Amino acid sequence: MPNPAKTTPRLSLSAKILLGMGLGIIAGIFFGEATQPISVFGQIFIQLLQMAILPFLMVSLMTGLGSLTYEEAISMGKKAGGILVLLWLIALTVVAVLPLTFPQWPSAMFFSPSLIEETQPIDFLQLYIPANPFFSLANSIVPAVVLFSIVMGVALIGIEKKQPMLDVLSVIMKAMTRVTDFVMKLAPVGVFSIAASAAGTLNFEELGRLQIFLISQMVAAVFLTFWVLPALVANLTPLPYMKVLRSVRGALVTAFATGNSMIILPLLTEGGRKLLEEAELADEETTSAIEVIVPTSYTFPSSGLLLSLAFVPFAGWFAGSALSLVQYPGFLVSGLASFFGGTMIGIPFLLDLFRIPADMFQLFVTVDVFTGRLGTMTAAMHMWVLGLLGSCAMAGKLRVRWGRLVGYLTVCFLAGVVLMGGTHLFFTYAIDPNYNKYQAFVEMALRYEPAKNTIRELTPEEKSLTSSESVDLEGIRRRGVLRVGFFRDSLPFAFRNETGGLVGFDIEMAHMLAKTLQVEVEFLQLPERGKIVEYLNANICDIVMSGSALRPGMAEQVIFSEGYMDSTVAFLVKDHNREVFSSWQKIQRLPDVKIGVSAYS
CATH class of the missing domain: 3.40.190.10 (Periplasmic binding protein-like II)
Known part of the structure; x- marks a missing residue:
């Protein structure tokens, strides 16, 4: 009797991607900058993924909105908008409490002339208004492309003989999905080259000075991505926690490895549709909802993006100018608003707004090599959760079970206290503060x-x-x-x-x-x-x-050379009084001020 053929278990795509990333990190650590030439394969992989993204985003929005009625579109906007605000509040709460992990270390920073420089205004019109849709497409101005696609989708709602057009758009969307699936087969190789290049060129000395921010961001990203957000879905919908997590793991790994959340939009949309079908929650309304919500959510600040806001209080702590409690409400609101333009616009704006040396932005760019990937991973979970909750809301499947919800909130609170408190204790007792500003000065x-x-x-x-x-x-x-x-x-x-x-x-x-x-x-x-x-x-x-x-x-008595430095005026005040003396208007409103000056003739 012949022996049955032995079958070797095959690795899943997500496992292959994880393996590629691990091998890439090892190769980068061992071979250093010698791995830099293979980074081109990572660029090829990312650009191949990007080639179908904007067309997919446009077609998905047009198809999803066009297949709805006006009543359904309004209902989806309200429900998805409410869920988005909830996710924002969760992320901003984490950002607000994250500075509690920072240890009480002495810190300061040398004067930076950027404190008195004017920032360039943000052109929100070009960012969000598609005056020329083709220009927006050619320059990858995603918010403008999304607005154009939404307007086109809403316009299709009122057209009677729209079905042939929707059928064509559906075929194009399926073709774009197949293109993405094909390119994703190259992901293990692409991720290997990206990880090897990043690990090989990493400046560990610079990262050592920023380990407080790195570790706190990692704790926050893991907490949000693997518990708070997926557990929220499990508590409000019939979808089990582990199924929600398993279905998105490939997209999470890809997002972390590439640092690009836009390229996984097709994966999230298709994966969400399959998950809803498996749970017998899929119908025409939920399918249209997830096809609209996921691509649209990309244009709004995600939970992962908002985690980068924590760099501003970190920069203040690092520079010895920590934000006061009264500044936090304004910081969170202005941070959310400014992040509609992305971190490259939002972080410099906030540093300037709170009078933190703008040179700290260079540190953000350095550390964003790693924290940006954590944020992208959390952004992927954010879009996934928003799509699932929004689709279930459209199908009337959202259920608030108060007992489970109270248990979920209790676990979140206790886990948050343990994580934040443990991280603070680790920073306080396990890491050398290494305050070297004075030493740096005397070593000059x-x-x-x-x-x-x-x-x-x-x-x-x-x-x-x-x-x-x-x-x-x-x-x-x-x-x-x-x-x-x-x-x-x-x-x-x-x-x-x-x-x-x-x-x-x-x-x-x-x-x-x-x-x-x-x-x-x-x-x-x-x-x-x-x-x-x-x-x-x-x-x-x-x-x-x-x-x-x-x-x-x-x-009048001696000759001065031409000036080579502009001196600035500053008050030396106690830390808790910094905000009181931050402008001439506030100083003039003080009832009684005594100012001491040095005897200098």
Whole structure:
């Protein structure tokens, strides 16, 4: 009797994608930047997925809306809109409590001139109004494309003989879905190349400084993606929790690996339709609903995108300018509104709004290599949950079972307390705060090769300020020495580093000036800042370089060079009073203000 043929179990596509991502990370860690050339295969994979996305999005919206009646479309808009607001509130709540995980570490940041720079206005008209739909398509302006598709879909509702057109659109949509399914077969290879390239070029030193944000984002993303959102579906619909999670795992892995939530829209739409059919919840109305809701939801801020809002309070904490409690309502509302334009628009806007150094945006770009993928994964779950809840709402299958709902909320609260509290304790006791701002300052050295130099204090005879004949530029060249006066501890203009070397902005310029004149430089430490005019008139030094500000009284007696720095005015106040002194209008409204100034002439 012949032996039955042995069959080898085949890996599912999601398992192959996970395997490709794991092997890619290992390859990137071991081979480093040598993996960079294979990143082209990842780009090819992403662009192949993208080629069918915008056409699919347009056709799906037109077909889904066009097959409805006006009453059904209005009902779907209300129900899906209400669910979207609920998901936003959940995500914003997580963002609001996430800063509780940050430890009480000393932090500060060097002054950034970007604090006083004006931000570029956002062109919301071009972003959302499709004045030229073909331009919007060619430039991938997704919100404008979606608005155009919605308008076309609504217009189809009122046309009597629309069925032939809907049939054509349905065939095109199925063709786009088949294209996506075919390209997804290449996902393991594409994900391998993306993961290898990302891991090979990762700057672990930079990420080390941002580990607080990285870990807190990971905790929040995992909590939302694998419990809060899918469990919400299980509590409000007949769909079981594990089935909701298993049906979307391929899309979640693809979203995380590629960092692109748009390319999984066909997967979410088709997967949602199949899940509803398996649960015997599918009919023409729910099918149309999920075909409309999922693509439309892409144009609105998702839960995953809103998690990036947490970077703003993190940046404030990192820079020593933490947001106060009274600022949080405005932060959350303005953050939601600004994120309609994406993180590249929203984050700089919020940093400027709350007077956090805009240079922190560079850190966001660095860390977004990883956190952006977490956010994309959560965004995929957000769109999946919105599509399922919206479709079940259209079918009248949403049920609020108060006992289960109270249990769900209790588990969410307790799990949130454990996760947030545990993360805070981990940050506090397991991670070295490594406050190095002062150390970074005292370790500073001259960037360029210095001129030959000496450093000394004034002699008693020089301190008597006996006048002598002044020397011009030619006299300095003949002498062979440029005498530069400076004041000690004039940070950042002139100060001594940890090795005793004289460094600073003005010290560096003095070296450059001496090298240009081809002379040596002699640094003279001046005892009193209020006697700059006397030191120069007595010919004790040729020039004073120590952050000397231009003042009218002095300008009548000595010559100032052309200004090279704009000084800004600031108040030194306790942290909890920062907002009170944030504008002249608020200061003028204070009943009684006492301002202390240093004696400086």
